[in-house]
Amino acid sequence: MSHDGQPGAHTYNTETVGQEPSRENQVRGKGNDMELQWIIVKTGDTLPRIASAYRMTEELLCALNPEASAQPYLLAGQMLRVMPGTGRRYAVPPGESVHQTAQRFGLTEYQLREQNPELAGIQDWSGCCIHIPEAGGDRIVNIKGEYGYRELMKDIQRLEARYSCIQSGSIGTSVMGKELPYLRIGNGPRHVHVNASVHANEWLTSPVLMRCVEEYAAAYHSDEMWHSSxxxxxxxxxxxxxxxxxxxxxxxxxxxxVVNHHMYASRLLEWNGGRAHFTHWKANIRGVDLNDQFPAYWEEEVARRGVASPGPRDYAGTAPLTEPEAQALVQWTQQHDFAAVVSLHSQGQEIYWNYRDLEPRESAPLSRKLAKASGYKAVKLGGSDAGYKDWFIQAFGKPGFTVEVGLGVNPLPVEQFDDICVEVGRLLTALLSHGSREEGSSDRR
Incomplete structure (x- = not known):
């Protein structure tokens, strides 16, 4: 990713490859001149991010660059061919007003006009070919190819600037010195904690949690209900x-x-069995599985896993809490009086709520309430130790939940993002409403 946040910011020799469109299909407005452009890959660029930035499909980008698509990851400095697209286009039929067009696509008239500035002076858009932005285009949290640390930090700044009810801070730093940010919303006496992306290839849980925070804040500021609450x-x-x-x-x-002079490259390749692809990697950058790092029968989890050295998954380290990410989460949790915690993982659409019969009595009925709200299944799990919710239940005797979102193979496809946001949003709504005066009054009724 370049410093200004735009993938492949440098564009070179433009080469027109298309032909004049057929006159019978021509409409007013900008046409697609089908131009090939060369870009220079920057550190942090990936094929999904570049495809999204240029409004191309990833399949087209790979077809234009077969040599790059055959690589495990892109190299900074290599050049790629791109064919900038226009996104969704729409030919406005005769007699349809701008307001009617906006309604057709679930947009406001302002959003539609903002995305088509070349038509600012035209009242009648009949016969015009216009650009249709994504529905809810004013949302801050979106996935543009992939969602990583850069996108996260940028979105946190924008959310805090837009919504006064959101505050941010840091619980600590990672092995490579990245801040581990938190977001706070609300001022009530009952404190609830939710975390995500404990496992690396489950990164889709991060934008899901961020989107839920945004929707909560947006509903509060606009005085609207969120999932009927x-x-x-x-x-x-x-x-x-x-x-x-x-x-x-x-x-x-x-x-x-681990391209582009990654400081842990040689060790990571060794721990990964010489494989250059890391899409299956769950652990942190030192090959330690963070959800096996917590002091809750850690020794039994080590014996059960049987993994003696760093690798993609299931290595619990040489002792509990050797990794700064796990240390930070434990210390931060100890500083707060959380009534309940949730750790978002993927995949399976299940909710794990128990731990060695140490969980409080309210955990089982609350898990069923969360399951009903989300459509997931509440599962009593055995044969697992050293996870974050395990430690929380053991240490504090309060409800803790591991929620496995989505279905499929990690990393989950981004096409599941919107559905998972709804499911997790409903789950959080049930959790935040649990024990509230509103819930109590409805129960009495």
Whole structure:
């Protein structure tokens, strides 16, 4: 990613490859001149990010650059061919107003006009070919190819600038010195914590949690309901603390590999069995599985796993809490009186709520409530130790949940993002409403 945040910011020799469009299909407005351009790859660029930035499909980008698509990861400095697209286009039929067009695509008239500035002086758009932005185009949290640490930090700044109810800070730093940010929303006495991306290839959980925080804040500021609940009541009764990316070094590894002079390259390649692809990697940058790092029957988890050295997954380290990411999460949790915690993982659409019968009595019924809200299945899990929710239940005797979002193979396809956001949003709504005066009054009724 270049310093200005635009993938492949340098564009070189433009080469027109298309022909004049057929007159019978021509409409007013800008046409697609089908130009090939050369760009220079920057550190942090990936094929999905570049394709998204130029409004291309990843398949077209790979077809134009077969040599690059055959590489495990892109190299900074290599040149790629791109064919900038226009996104969704629409030919406005006769008699359709701008307002009607906007309604057709679930947009406001302002959003539609903002995305088509070349038509600012034209009232009648009949016969015009216009650009249709994504629905909800004013949202801050979106996936543009992939969602990594750079996108996360930029979105946190924008969310905090737009919504006064959101505050941010840091719980510590990763092995490679990245800040581990948190977001806080609400001022109530009941504190709830949710974290995401403990495992590197489960990075989709980060934008899911970020989108949920954004939707909560947006509903509060616009005085609207969120999943049929009133955020204003939560503001008074609860405080939500979100740590959206516990393992930023690992997420970066999964998405960008160890090219471009990565400081851990030789060791990571060795731990990965010589494989250049890291899409299956769950651990942190030192090959330690962070969700096996917590002091909750850690020795038994080590014996069960049987993994004696760093690698992509299941190595618990030489002792509990050797890794700065796990240390930071434990110390930060100890500083807060959380009523409940949730750790977002993928995949399976399941909710794990118990730990060695140490969980409080309310955990089982609360898990069923979360399952009903999200459509997931509440599961009583055995034969697992040393996870974050395990440690929290053992240390504090309060409800802790591991929520496995989505279905498929990690990293989950971004096409599941919107559905998972709805599912997790409903789950958080149920969790934030649990024990509230509103819930109590409805129960009595």
């Amino acid at each position: 009133d955020p204003k009541r939560w503001m008074q009764e609860t405080t939500l603390w979100a740590v959206p990316m516990v393992n930023p070094d690992g997420v970066e590894l999964v998405q960008e590999g």
